[in-house]
Amino acid sequence: MKLELALAALTVAVAVAGLAALVAPVITFSGGAEGWIALAGYKVVYLGEEAESGVLDKVQAVALLAGAALLLQPAVPLLSRRGRSELAAGLAALPLPAAAAVLGLIGVVEREASFVTVSNSSTTAGFTAFPAIYRAEGPARVLALLLLALAIAELALAALLYLRSPRSSELPIEVSNPP
Amino acid sequence: MKVSALALYALLVLLILSLLARFLPVPFGLFTVVSGSMEPSIRPLDIAVVAGRSYSVGDVVVWCTSPFFCVLHRVVEAGDGWVVTKGDANPVPDPKVPDVLVKGKVALVVPREAWLAPAGLYLAYLLVKKRREVARALSGAAALYGPLVAYMLLLLLTSLALAPGSSFSTTLKKPGVYLSRVEAVKAGERCAILIVYYLENVNLFRVLEVRVQGVEARVLEAGSKNLLAEIPEEVEDVALQKGRLNVTVAAQLTRMGRLSGSYTVFVPLREPLVRLENGSLVLENPNCFPLKVNVTWEWAERAGEMWRYEPRTYRLEREGRLRLEPPDKPYVYVTVTYRVWGVEKLVRLRVRG
Numbered sequence: 001m002k003l004e005l006a007l008a009a010l011t012v013a014v015a016v017a018g019l020a021a022l023v024a025p026v027i028t029f030s031g032g033a034e035g036w037i038a039l040a041g042y043k044v045v046y047l048g049e050e051a052e053s054g055v056l057d058k059v060q061a062v063a064l065l066a067g068a069a070l071l072l073q074p075a076v077p078l079l080s081r082r083g084r085s086e087l088a089a090g091l092a093a094l095p096l097p098a099a100a101a102v103l104g105l106i107g108v109v110e111r112e113a114s115f116v117t118v119s120n121s122s123t124t125a126g127f128t129a130f131p132a133i134y135r136a137e138g139p140a141r142v143l144a145l146l147l148l149a150l151a152i153a154e155l156a157l158a159a160l161l162y163l164r165s166p167r168s169s170e171l172p173i174e175v176s177n178p179p
Numbered sequence: 180m181k182v183s184a185l186a187l188y189a190l191l192v193l194l195i196l197s198l199l200a201r202f203l204p205v206p207f208g209l210f211t212v213v214s215g216s217m218e219p220s221i222r223p224l225d226i227a228v229v230a231g232r233s234y235s236v237g238d239v240v241v242w243c244t245s246p247f248f249c250v251l252h253r254v255v256e257a258g259d260g261w262v263v264t265k266g267d268a269n270p271v272p273d274p275k276v277p278d279v280l281v282k283g284k285v286a287l288v289v290p291r292e293a294w295l296a297p298a299g300l301y302l303a304y305l306l307v308k309k310r311r312e313v314a315r316a317l318s319g320a321a322a323l324y325g326p327l328v329a330y331m332l333l334l335l336l337t338s339l340a341l342a343p344g345s346s347f348s349t350t351l352k353k354p355g356v357y358l359s360r361v362e363a364v365k366a367g368e369r370c371a372i373l374i375v376y377y378l379e380n381v382n383l384f385r386v387l388e389v390r391v392q393g394v395e396a397r398v399l400e401a402g403s404k405n406l407l408a409e410i411p412e413e414v415e416d417v418a419l420q421k422g423r424l425n426v427t428v429a430a431q432l433t434r435m436g437r438l439s440g441s442y443t444v445f446v447p448l449r450e451p452l453v454r455l456e457n458g459s460l461v462l463e464n465p466n467c468f469p470l471k472v473n474v475t476w477e478w479a480e481r482a483g484e485m486w487r488y489e490p491r492t493y494r495l496e497r498e499g500r501l502r503l504e505p506p507d508k509p510y511v512y513v514t515v516t517y518r519v520w521g522v523e524k525l526v527r528l529r530v531r532g
Contacts, residue, residue, distance in 0.1 A: 032435065046351050047434035054214035054345040057223070061213070065337055069330055086322035093327040101334055115347035124358040125376055126440025128432070162323075 003161055004077055007092075010154040011073035014095045017147045018070030018102070022063050025138030026106050027113040032131035037109050038140060039063035039102065046116060047130060055112050059105050066101045069094040070147075076158060085165040092158030095151035102144045186301065201246040206232045206283045210241055210251055216266030216345055217251060224291035227251055234284040240264065242280040247339050251285065269345060270352060354381035354434055359404075361426065361442045363418075366399055366407060368497050370418070370467035372426055372444050375405040381436055387429040392417050396426075406430075415468045418446045422520045451495060453515045453526040460503040460513055460530070464495035471495075472517045478508035479532075486512075505530045 025036035035044040037056065040063055044051040072091055080088040113135065120129045193209060200208020210227045217239070221227065227241065234240050236254050242264065243249035252264035255272055262281060265272035306313065316325075359375040372391065376383065382403040389396045389408040400407040406428070410418065418424055423445045430438045451470055452463040464470045476489040495501055505511045510532030516525050 044347075047354065047436075049352055049434070051347060051351055052215070052345075053347045053350060054216060055347075057214055062334070062337055065334055084318075084322065086319060087326070090323045090326040094330050097327070097331055097334060112347050115351065118353070121355075123356060125356045126358075126428070126438055126442075128354070128356045128436055128438050130354065130434065130436045 003157060003164075004080060007080065007154065007157045007161060008074075008077040010150060010157060011076045011092075014147065014150045014154050015070050015073045017143055017150055018095065018098065019067060021102050021140050021143035021147050022067050024140040024143055026109045026140040028136045028138055029113075029116060030134045030136070032118045032133040033116050036138065037113055038138070039105050039109065040067070044116060047118065051116070053112055055108065059108055059112075062101060063105055066098040066105075069098040073154070076154075080158070080161055080165070083165075085162045089158045089162035092155050095147065096155055099144065099148040099151045102147060103141075106141055106144055187305075190298075200229065200282065201243065201249070206230065208241070208282060210249060212251060214266075214345065216269050217253070218268045220267055221251065221285075221288055222291065224295065226289040226291075226294060227285045228287040228289065229283040230286040232281070232283050234281070239285040241282045241285065242276055243282055244276075244280060249282070266345070269350070271349065352380040354432070354436060355379035356381060356432065356436075356438055358440070358442065361444050363410070363424075363444050363446045364407075365467050366409065368467065370410045370415075370446070370497075371399055372396070372408050372410060372424070373405065374408075374426070374428065374442065378404055380434070382433045383430055383438075384433045385431040387431060388427075389429075390427045391424050393425075410468075419448065419468055419470065419519060420521045422446055422448055448519050450519055450524060451517060453528070455528055455530060456502075458505065458530065460505060460515075460528070462493070462495055462501040462503070462515065464497065464499050467497045469494055469496050469499070470517055470519075472515055474503060475514045475516075476506055477512040477514065478506045479510040480508060482510065508532075 022040045023038055025038045028036045029044060033044055033046045033051075036042065037044065039059060041060060042053070042056050044053075073095060076088045076092050079085075079091065116133060116135075118130045118133055120127070122128075196207070197209035199205060200210075206229070208229045210229060212221055212223055212225045212227060215223055221239070227239075229241050234254060234257075236257055239251065239253050240262070241249055241251045242262070250264065250273065252266045252269075252273060254262055255265045256263040257278070260278055261275045262278045263272050263275050355378070357377040359377040361372065361374045363370055364373045365371070372389075383401065383406065386398050386401045386406050389398055389406070391408070391410055392414040394411045394413050396408040396411050398406060398408050408426075410424065414424060423443055425441065426444055427441045428438070432438055446468075448468075449465045451472065452461070452465065454461050460474070462472060462474075472493050472495055474491050474493060476491075477486045478489070479486050489506065493501055493503075505513065508531070511530040512527065513530055514525060514527045516523060518524070
């Protein structure tokens with residue numbers, strides 16, 4: 001019972017941490033560029049003009065898939081309680097690739113953010129200066145690492161519950177008495 | 180055979196054809212649009228049907244560098260063995276690509292509204308109808324490994340299906356300011372300096388200061404790419420002596436930028452016209468700067484007598500004309516001297532005798 005409660009708490013924590021990692025900014029900009037990039041969306045105003053990136057649109061689509069797997073997690077303890085321990089253990093494995101995908105996507109976002117630069121330059125026209133762009137790392141990476149840790153814990157707990165639960169084939173067959 | 184089964188088979192055939200088109204050199208295929216680079220004509224999640232290889236400028240084509248990287252854009256230029264495409268919503272064209280990479284012309288675009296909702300409804304219908312089979316399938320080992328395998332496959336296919344779109348490295352409108360030309364021009368009666376810039380993704384917003392030889396100059400006109408500033412009177416002598424002027428400009432650019440430039444302007448100087456007209460000396464200054472000329476009359480009453488000299492200095496106004504009458508003597512010469520480009524020039528004319 002305690003293990004089941006712990007699993008329920010973990011699945012909720014995985015869903016919350018995962019969704020937080022998706023919506024929390026990976027990078028925030030100030031100065032010449034204003035805005036933020038999260039896995040679930042972005043808004044970057046570069047030198048007064050809104051910027052668009054197809055790469056970040058793709059990141060958003062893959063992040064949506066990761067989010068879907070995480071939202072399914074609260075169903076894991078319910079399935080476990082209803083005797084569907086195989087399916088519960090199977091679903092409990094999903095946050096692991098989802099967390100890996102989130103961490104990978106954060107790397108893609110950071111690479112994309114590295115292009116948001118402005119340089120003061122000397123040309124034939126003279127010296128041109130634009131406001132410097134300051135970048136700050138958001139909490140998304142920390143949340144993604146937390147998600148990974150929680151995902152591992154959830155999988156371990158679900159596997160333990162699965163191993164301790166009676167298999168479907170071992171369940172007693174209900175035989176109704178003839179009238 | 181039931182209609183639902185037929186629809187399922189048709190969908191499968193379409194999917195197989197679509198995948199085949201990516202791997203085999205066949206002139207047809209289905210491609211799902213994932214970025215907004217062709218908006219508003221083609222939007223994300225629309226399905227593009229490619230059929231036929233012939234295309235011309237203005238057509239939308241699909242070109243692929245690998246089975247996993249395809250671009251659906253409009254042809255803006257086509258040459259012998261190459262093609263240049265551009266997304267309607269993109270500011271810059273794509274790099275030139277060999278025409279062998281072009282899969283074909285987009286013949287039809289299925290809007291997302293036309294296929295997403297029916298596909299979702301059909302999937303829901305199948306799930307409800309086959310719920311017992313699904314429940315049976317999701318038991319035992321299939322239930323344990325199925326979700327993970329299916330999810331990994333879904334992640335992989337999504338990552339592959341979504342071709343990487345344009346990156347910030349190409350879409351960010353980075354500003355660039357270059358000097359196109361700087362020259363001295365006439366602005367009314369005065370001389371002015373015209374500065375024209377070549378600007379990328381930025382414009383001149385406000386001219387803060389223009390100085391010519393360190394003296395503040397009045398800005399006559401300031402456009403988004405050029406400015407016209409009057410040459411101050413104080414430096415006109417310098418222009419005449421050196422034939423060039425140093426100009427410094429401080430300006431505010433749009434997009435929060437600042438420009439400070441220093442340029443050398445060569446002043447096109449022309450020599451004044453010195454001639455005799457009906458016995459009178461005529462001096463004409465074609466320049467937009469005033470010119471100082473020294474006129475020395477030389478005259479004698481009779482041959483063999485000592486020459487007498489009568490020097491005078493005149494200021495020839497901008498594009499001005501001066502008519503001088505010679506002394507009423509039988510033998511008269513005139514010498515006109517002036518300085519242009521820092522060099523003293525001399526003209527000597529015989530007026531009479």
